[in-house]
Structure formats: structure tokens, C-alpha cells
Amino acid sequence: MGKTRIKKGDLVQVITRVRGRRNADGTKTSDLGKQGKVLEVIAETDRVLVEGVNRIKRHTKARPGVEGGIVEREAPIHISNVQLVDPETKKPTRVGIRTEQVERDGRTKTNRIRVAKRSGKDI
Template sequence: MAKIKKGDTVIVIAGRDKGKTGRVLSVLTDSDRVIVEGVMRVTKHVKVGQTQRGTTTGGIETVEAAIHVSNVAFYDAEAKRAKRLGVRTEQVERDGRTRTVRVRVTRGHGDAEKDI
């Protein structure tokens, strides 16, 4: 189970954007990287072309680049700090059957575990 998922709020803990927070736009599982909104903005040169409607595209644009998952941490907005994540298994009854479900929880800092 991935600890950082799409839609999570994370804080950058290393690199040129250290200290910035943002929402995860996508997770690249094959390379262990995430794309975070407003973080690691790079300049991209796009070749000029035309769409089917006749509008021109291209030029210089700034886009978010991927950042390694080890350089971000889950950000708890209530506590206003980074939190570590863990996984806990629970027994849940669904459709008359008991199933084992994995749930992400925050860990550490002396806090009680909290489901995410």
C-alpha cells in the first residue's frame, strides 16, 4: 500500500523547494516519484503547432516536475507539521462476511493514531 496518494497534502523536506506544501496531483509508482501542485516548477519549451480547431499552441510554459517520494512527507493541516504514516489492518464486516482491510494512520510525535 502506497503511503503517499493522489490528493494528499505533502510538505517538501529536501531540495530547492524545501518547506513548501502542496497537493499531490499524481503518483508515478514505477519511478517512486510524485508531482506536487506548485512545487518543482520548471520551464518547458513546447514546439509551436496547431490544433484541429486552428488555434496555435507552443511557446515557453512552466509545469510541475516530478520529485522523489523520499523528499516529501505527509502534511497534517490540523497539527501544521509533517507526520509519518503507517498501515494498520482492521476486521470489517461487509456483505455478511468479515474482511481484512488495510487503513492508513498517522504515527509518531506522541499522538494517538488517526485514520486518514
């Protein structure tokens, strides 16, 4: 479990293939290069849920109050397999941290701002 610089709502791109994924006809499938918004960050397992990436079909049995059928949803992907998208160039970038001193009510506060390494712009 490491410190992550990817947050909920960020735009990320898949930078590696997910092994073992196949289409219905048996051919290999990949989400490599897809971009999507982070729906959830699961810090305990270092995984993220990305909109439209790593879609799975879950076959659910009908129960009282719950309709059965095939439910399609996103599955978590490891955080090392995605990279933040630079807001200016729309390409994957590493993330840096810039600190800024702000004085408010006679106190000095340090703000940490995420910065795209590719363009130098704030995220």
C-alpha cells in the same frame, strides 16, 4: 519501485532540497518546506507530482494546432523527498497502517487504514 503510502490528493511537504536548481539570476533556489497536493503518483519511477513544487519552464515550438511559447508546469520529485502532512498538526508525519475487521453479509473483511504517526489520527 517500492510500496508507497502516499496517494493522489494527499497533502505533502517537501523535506529535502532538489539539487542543481537555480533562479534566473543564478542564485540557488529550493522548494524545501513547501506544502502541496499530490497531483499524480508515478509508481514505476517512485516519483510524485506536487502542486506548486518543482516548477519548470518548457519552451515549446509552435506546431499546427498547438500554440508555441514558454509553458510552466510541475516536474516530478522523488517520493523520498516528500512526507505526508498530519491533518491535525499540519506538520510532516510518518504513515502507519491500522487493520480493522469488518463483518458484512456473514463475511469478515480486513480494512487497512492509514494513520498519522504524529497524532494517531486516521488519514
